[in-house]
Amino acid sequence: MVIIVFYFSLLGLLFIGAVFVIIRKKLNINTAAMAAVMALGIVTQGVLLNFFGLSFYLGSVGKIMSIADLALWMAILVSIGMTIYKGEFKKLHYDNPINRFGIGTWVAGTSICGIMFFKQFGAGAEAQALAILNGGLWIIYIGISLMGFKELKETSFGQQAHGVLLLTTVSTQSLVLLFNTVFADVPGVLNAALIFFGLLFYSISAWFILKRYAVSGWNYAKDWNNTNCIFHGALSISGLAMFKSGLVTHQPAAWFWLAVFLVFIVIEVIEIARLVWRIRIYGLKEGIFTYDVTQWSRIFTFAMFFTFTFFIETPVQSVVLNTGVWIILMLLIIELYLSVDSLIKKHVRIPLTFRKERSV
Known part of the structure; x- marks a missing residue:
């Protein structure tokens, strides 16, 4: 009982501290800021838990990381509520048809938080209520996204399309994982439909x-977006959803994993080429060590591929797991440093879709 009180007291303190920073720094949280919650959540629940086992799951490290993620999720929700209160929601989160796809991080971030509530703290009824509310949010988001697809087809915004669109897939499959975690029996037809x-949506x-990108005239350094790594991240979460829901057996899942692996290789080869070009053009610091909220998508996608690989036996499984965990932790540490450094400098960027990307 004392331990539970301690953890929830810590949750309250971290939440209050995060809200204080948001108010004090006058931060306008980016629409896709919940990508940080997604990344931290899947690193905690999918990477560290699976790699280090129950000792991590039952120990204080896993609990504290989960609490920090939950506090961040709650603080971002408060920030979103503040934009509604101030009448700024439409301008910040909806007007731009590409930027509004970032709302998908709210669904996926809430899904991982619901899973953490259930697994880490045994909050069954609360997690189920959250899952139902999140399902309602997903319906609203998909309606918004369908209108967004229509606008992309009919306007010049389609020329700016990037991986944020794939959050329609990520958010949808995150519901499958959430429902099959917090509910004892999810209808097969619901799993299959989602x-x-x-x-x-991926197609x-x-x-x-x-x-x-089929047209000529674009280059790796300026026009390839961070979010394009969701090409393989969205497939990884789809494969995991199919396997964990029982929709497919191990063998079909293994073939799907192979397809994901091939997409992963193609995308990451492009990412490496982009990295080289950005260093040549902008230098090391400006090219790769400048904070951008979209960088969290890379951690999420790597961690999701790791998690999918953990459940699928392949010839390279041990290699992916034993090297991947340290790569993911390195990326997470770098991203946390850049995030804190950005907050200290009070360097608040305008939404990605209204500017050119300057960082990896």
């Missing part, structure tokens, strides 16, 4: 993104 629509999003 996974189908998630893959359908639509990929068409818009590839159409943009």
Whole structure:
């Protein structure tokens, strides 16, 4: 009982501290800021828990990391509520048809928090209520996204399409994982429908993104977005959702994993080429060590591929797990440092879709 009180007291303190920073720094939280919650959540629940086992799960490290993530999630929700109160929600989160796809991080971030509530703290009824509310948020988000796809087709915004569109898939498949974690019996037809629509959204999003890059005149350094790594992240969470829901057996899941692995290789080769070009053009600090909220998507996608790989036996499974965990932790440490450094300098960036990216 004392331990539970300690953890929830810590949650309250971290939440209050995060809200204080938001108010004190007058931060306008980016629409896709919940990507940080997604990344921290999947690193905690998918990477560290699976790699280090129950000692991490039952120990204080896992609990504290989960609490920090939950506090961040709650603080971002308060920030979103403040934009509604101030009448700024539409301008900050909706007006730009590409930027509004970032709302998908709210669904996916809430899904991972619901899973943490259930697994780490045994909050069954609370997690189930959160899952139902999140399902409602997902319905609203998909409606918004469908209108967004229509606008991308009919306006010049389609020429700016990037991986943020794939959050339609990520958010959808995150519901499958959430529902199958907090509810004892999820209807197979519901799992199948959500996974189908998630893959359908992936096809639509990929068409818009590839159409943009099919034309000539773009370069790796300036026009390839951080969020494009969600190409493999969205597939990884789809494969995990299919496997964990029982929709597919191990063998089909293994073939799907192979497809994800090939996409992972292609995207990361482009990412490495982009890294080299950015260092040559902007230098080391400006090219790769400048904070941008979209960098969290890389940690999320790497961690999601790691998690999917953990459940699928392949010839390279041990290599991916034993090297991947340290790469992910390194990326997380760097990103946390850049985040704190950005806050200290009070360097608040305008939403990504209204500017060119300057960082990896």
